[in-house]
Amino acid sequence: MPDAVEKEKLIGIIEALIFASEKPLTEDEIKRIVPDVSPREIRGALSDLRKIYDESSGGIFVVEVAGGYQFRTRSEFSEYIKLMLEEKPKRLSRAALETLAIIAYRQPVVRSDIERIRGVDSGGVVKILLERNLIRILGKKDVPGKPLLYGTTKDFLETFGLKDLKSLPTIREMGALFSEGDIEEQKTLFTTNDKNKT
């Protein structure tokens, strides 16, 4: 830890800390992290930092909230931020990825099979996957009740960057790659691909 911290640097430290902090950053917390400065110096630096952002009147500013300090976007830009958040592609839930993995490897597959493997109701997830065009109905199974058969779509291949269904790693390969040879690994895989795509 440096012995003396000049004002310029202290402002920089505090700016970085507020930005990286998960919660509003309190003066006590700053004192704990930079112990060689006085509470007065900390308050002075905080006030300077706020002034810098207030005077530049840019997109973000420092606000005192819930006993601490936090960066926020200026309210006049909120409509743009809403636009951005709305347009963000929706991420698949873990349940959806699990179900998708089962359908990918077991297709054509009926819902009851998916639910037998997952151990939970999967109707909602199947519907989401249908809506997002990652799976499609292939037909009906010729058994009593004529349940629907599901399979993956072209969009599925595109989403996960696969050339064809044959490029899916086999369950055995996944087993060799990962310690526990069950659906958990496929989830990891799909999450990996998914995250990368967005």
Place this chain on the structure above:
Amino acid sequence: MPDAVEKEKLIGIIEALIFASEKPLTEDEIKRIVPDVSPREIRGALSDLRKIYDESSGGIFVVEVAGGYQFRTRSEFSEYIKLMLEEKPKRLSRAALETLAIIAYRQPVVRSDIERIRGVDSGGVVKILLERNLIRILGKKDVPGKPLLYGTTKDFLETFGLKDLKSLPTIREMGALFSEGDIEEQKTLFTTNDKNKT
């Protein structure tokens, strides 16, 4: 949507958007959210915004990474942030860095190629890199045994602060070292390199 957006305001909007975005914000996304400005104006505003933060040399700055723009804390303050976050920084071992380097420069690459270059079993390291989402499975190589092909992810670019794969530092070329006495080894080297270019 406002009809005309002045430069000052555009910088503010972009600043707020970059701050609010969970992923590096791309120019395309900005264009989608603020459609009434030209790509040139967006690039100009981005450049101005970066200059503002670079010149103030405060705690945070704007970096171009993984095809977009992102706020980050300046590295000189990392010790303070680590004190605040109270979590051990995730270090990459030498084995992981070596393997990652091979995958980054040689992608798409199969595990046996990695192991040929490193001279040791690399299954464990590959698994760790997959789990940390630094690499992903690209598909299967069309050779007997259909081994999995690996490549780097967007998270890899983000982790190392790279704009794109082209911004990887250049590594010494092997070509100059080769004499005419070609052996199997050299051929392999060249084929791998060629594939990388296609």
Place this chain on the structure above:
Amino acid sequence: MDEFLTDESTYRVRLPIFEGPLDLLLYLVKKNEYDIFDIPIAEITRQYMDHIEIMKVLNLDIAGEYLVMAATLAHIKSRMLLPPDRAEDQEQEELDPRMELALKLAEYERFKDAARQLDEFDILLRDVFLRGGRMVLETEDEKLTDLTLFELVAALQKVLLAAPKETIHQISIGELTIQERMVELSQMILERGEMVFEDLFLEEPSRMAIVLTFLALLELIKDRVVRIYQAQPFGTIRLFRAVTEDA
């Protein structure tokens, strides 16, 4: 040592300093300031074997690759001792038996350097950090995710906490059964198409009625009459009319 070393030690204890035989060889080449393409093979073999001996003395598990390399070195050494084959020599120049190893070392060195360069970058979460807090913006994020029973129960607890502790008049199960409540609820949701979870309990001051409504809701979800979604953890829970697959 770092986390990965311990991770990997589960299947193999490895020398802490060297990443493998190539790493060890490269270290010896650099230490002696040899040219990779002109290594005095007898000398380097001797030094390599010395290191293997040290590893044995230290009781370290020596990975198979180290022993394979030892054999390779011995093989190259013996080939170097052989007199050049005259007949073959006339047709084409014989390859230096060290060439293959030299190329391997050169290539490994390239990537070792590349790894070193990567390590010098400002690495995320080691040298640089991202925004830590969640985005604070008063906006209704309509990104819907599936809901677990746990989250639903958490929501119920919230409703129960808000309900008065002492209820003026209790409704007994006899007066309003789960079955009846199910019919009411499904009609309500079918009519409106979408409802907010808390709205179910607006007219239910009694704790018993809240629990009854909740149980009825669970039944409806199980029967796939109703679907529930949540935009974000602890966010608003929404109920939708379930659409049958065949529709």
